[in-house]
Amino acid sequence: MKRIYLDHSATTPVDPQVAELMMVYFTEYYGNPSSVHSFGRQVHKAIDEAREKVASLIGANPSEITFTSGGTEADNLAIQGAARIRAKKGTHLITSAIEHHAVLDTFKYLAKNGYEITIVPVDEEGLVSVQDIEKAIRPDTILISIMHANNEVGSIQPVAEIGRIAREKGILFHVDAVQSLGKLPIDVNQMNVDLLTISSHKIYGPKGVGALYIRKGVRISPLVFGGSQERKVRSGTENAPGIIGFGKACELAGQRMADENIELVRLRDKLFDGILASIDRVKVNGPRGAKRLPNNVNISINFIEGESLLLSLDLVGIAGSSGSACTSGSLDPSHVLLAMGLSHEVAHGSLRLSLGRQNTDEEIDYVLQELPKIVQRLREMSPLYHK
Amino acid sequence: MKRIYLDHSATTPVDPQVAELMMVYFTEYYGNPSSVHSFGRQVHKAIDEAREKVASLIGANPSEITFTSGGTEADNLAIQGAARIRAKKGTHLITSAIEHHAVLDTFKYLAKNGYEITIVPVDEEGLVSVQDIEKAIRPDTILISIMHANNEVGSIQPVAEIGRIAREKGILFHVDAVQSLGKLPIDVNQMNVDLLTISSHKIYGPKGVGALYIRKGVRISPLVFGGSQERKVRSGTENAPGIIGFGKACELAGQRMADENIELVRLRDKLFDGILASIDRVKVNGPRGAKRLPNNVNISINFIEGESLLLSLDLVGIAGSSGSACTSGSLDPSHVLLAMGLSHEVAHGSLRLSLGRQNTDEEIDYVLQELPKIVQRLREMSPLYHK
Amino acid sequence: MYSEKVIDHFTNPRNVGEIENANGVGQVGNAKCGDIMRISMVVENDVIKDIKFKTFGCGAAVATSSMVTEMVKGKSVNEALDISNAAVAEALGGLPEAKLHCSNLAADAVHEAIKDYIQKKTKV
C-alpha cells in the first residue's frame, strides 16, 4: 500500500543529512560540551556553529539563542519567565484565542496564580486584529504573545504591526513561530519581537529540541535550575546531537525555503481546488492565498466526523489530522475552529492536510481520488446527512 | 594518538545498538505519537515499550514513568512540582550538601520563594548520615531529596534507610539516581522512593532524555504546560527517538550490569592502586570499596591545579574531569569536595576518572604511565611544591 | 490503538442505514464529545427482526454501533435491554481507555429505540 504523509504540521521526518550528522555526535564526538578535554571541545564548537545557523534563519545574533527541549518548553520559558521577572511592573498579559496549547495553557496557569489575562478573539478566517490587541493593552500589561502562523488553519498573523505597538508601549512581545519557521521569512528585528519560539521537529530536524530567541537586554526567569548551561536561562546537559541536528535543519531550510514554497503553494492549491470540485458542502477553514501557510490545507466536511475520516484515510495509506473532539482526548473540538465561529458539528468534521518537502503530484492525485469515496461512505453512515 | 575516554560520569557515547534503533525513528517511523494515523501509532507503541523497559530497570510500573528532557528537568520537576503542590501542608525541604546543582540550585530557588530548606552536611567520605536527616525533620517538612550515588566522588548514600524514615513520617522522598542507574540495583519499592530521577546519556543512551519516576498516587505540579503529553505532568511533543533510545539503553544496562560491574570494579581498583603506588601526596576522595560507584576514581593530587592537569592529560589523549574552580566557570572549586572538608587548594587539585563499558587494561596502563610524568612536571611548576 | 475487530466493524459496518417502516427509533447524543447515533428497528412479538444504525462519531462509535446491532438482532427486547455498554466493548475485544465513553452510545441508542417501541405499543 502507498503511504502518504500529509501531517507535516504535527511533525516531519528528519532530513537524511541531519540524521547522518547527528549519528556522528552519538557515537564519535560524544563528549559533554562543558568538558575541558577534546571530546568536549569538539562538541562545544559544533554547538556554537549550530547556534549561528539557527540565529541566521531568524535574523538574530547567536548569543540571543537559548536551546530548549522543544517549542512547548520555549513557549513556557518565554511566558512564565517574562511574567515572573516583570511581576513588579505589572501582571496583565495578552494573547489570542487561537494560540497553541503551550501558550494558552501557560496563560491559564498564570491566571490562576495572580496574573490577569486577556484573550483577544479572531475573525472567521482565524486572523487576529491589530485593533483588538491595541484595545486590550492596559497600563499594567507586561507581555503580548501572538503566534506567527496558526498550526491548524495556517492563518498568518500581523505580528510586525503588533510588534511595533508593543515596542512603542514598552511591552514585551513574544511570538510563537513554530509553524512559520522555514516557511515564512522571519526577522526578529523587522518584526520587533523580544522573544520568539521555534522548534526543530517541524523543519526536518529531530524531536525534543527547540529554541527561544531572547533579545539582547531582555531578562527572563529560568524554569529549570542547575548547571547553568545555556547562559543560565536553561540548565541541563545540552542535547548536543539534537542541537547540532537542529542547526543543520535550519541551514537546509534557509537554502531551500524559496524554491520549496513555490512547490508547496502549488500542491496546496491543487489539493484545495480538487477537493472543492469533487465534494459538496465543504468549508475552507482559514484564509486562502498569501495569508495562509504555504503547506496548510484545512477544510470542514459537513455531516462527518474527523476521527472516522482519519481512520478511513489511514486505511488507504493517507496520514492527516483533525480538530475533532474524538481525536483530542479532551471533550471539545479544536479551540481554534470554535474561536473562528464554527459550530461543534462542523468543527468535528475538520480535516487538516499539511504538506512537506517530499510530497508529489501523484500523491495529491491519489488523495483526490480516495477522499471523495471515503466522504461518501461516511456520509451515508451519518444521521446528519440528507442528500 | 590514543584517545582514552575516562569521563563517563559526565556523559557516555551512545551504544551502537541504541543509535541504530533511533535512526529508524528519525527517518522512517517519524510520526507524532499522539496522531491517529499509522505513522503515529507505530511510534506510540514503541514509546510504550520503552516505558516498560525503563520501568523494569527500577522496579516500577510503566504508568509511573514520565519522560523529560533529562536529569536536570526531572530533578526540577520533582522538587518544584512537589513543593508547589504541598505548599499548604508545609514549606520545609531537606537535602544534602553534595547534591547535583540541579537539586541544590532548585532548593536555593525555593528558599528565595517562600520555602525553608535544610542542607545536611556529609562526612569526610562524602556520606550523608541517616541521623542527620532524622534530626532535620520538622512537622512542616514536605520533601527529602537525597542522591543515590554522588557524581563526583562516587559515594553511595543510605537511601533505603532514609526512605523508610520518610515513609513513616509521611514525607515525600526524592532520589536523584542519575549516576547509579545501570550501575547499582534500583528498586523504587525496596528503597521507599516516591520520586526518582534518571537520565539517558549517562547509560549509553542519547542526551536530552530523562525520566521522573512518580509513585502511583503521588501528585506533583507540572513545570511546563500545553498539549498534555506524558499524563499531563510534562507537555510537549514527545522526543520519540530519544525515548525509544533510552528504553533500549535501559534494556542493555539491565542485561549487562552484573558482568560489567565486576570489570569496572577491577579496573577502578587497578587505577586507584596504581596511582597511589606511583605518586606521593595523593588523597583518595570518597570511600573505597563497596560504598563507591564501580566506575568512579577521584583523587586530589597536592600542589597542582585541576585544569592544568586535565589539559596535560588531554594533550596525551586522556579525557578526565576535575572539581577545580578553574574548570567550573564559577569562582569556587567543587561544592562536593568542600563539603567533605577539603581545603580550597586540595580541592583544586582533584581529578575524576570515570570508567565505562569500553575501557581496557591497556588504557589503564597507559594512564598509569602518563599521569606520574604529568604530575611531576606540574609540581615542578608549582609555587606550593617543595620536595 | 484499535483492535482488529474494531477496525473490521469500522470498515465493514453491519446494518448501516435507516428502516423506513421502523416501529422503534432511538437517537442519543454523546455528551462527552458531541457525537450522535440513531437506531431504527422493526420489532415483531417483542423480537427484534431488523435493525439499522446511523452514527456520527469516531471509529469506536461506529464499531460499537455496528456490533450492537449484530448482538441484538433476532433477540427479544428483554434480552436486548440486558446488553450493557461494557458487553459491547468486550465483544469488540476491548476499547482504548479514552474511547470507553463511546461505547455508551451504542447500547443506549438501542435501549432508547426499545423504549420507543414499547411506548408506541402501549398507546395502541
Place this chain on the structure above:
Amino acid sequence: MYSEKVIDHFTNPRNVGEIENANGVGQVGNAKCGDIMRISMVVENDVIKDIKFKTFGCGAAVATSSMVTEMVKGKSVNEALDISNAAVAEALGGLPEAKLHCSNLAADAVHEAIKDYIQKKTKV
C-alpha cells in the same frame, strides 16, 4: 578553547623556576579562583636580566606567566611596568572570556616583583 599559542606556552613554558639570588620577588593570588603565581627576577641597573615563574593555576594562568616572563626579560623595569594584563593576553592571541581574569596574575606578579626590587634598592 585555547589558542595554539596558549597551548604552546602551556606545554613548553618559558622560564619556569625560582632564582635563588633574586633581588626582586613577587607573589600574587588570584582572588577569583584561588590560584597563585610567584615571580623571581634579577635586576641590574633597572634592567631585568633574568626572570623565572612558578604558577599554580589553569592553563591560561601558566601560559600568561610564561608569556609575561618572555615579554619583560631584557626590558627596563619602567618598560615592564607599562606591560598590562591585556597586553599579555593579546600577545597570546587572546584568551577565552571566562579566562581573562587569569591574565591578571601574570602582569601583577611582575609588577609586585619590581616593587620589591625598588623597595630593596631604596633601603640600601
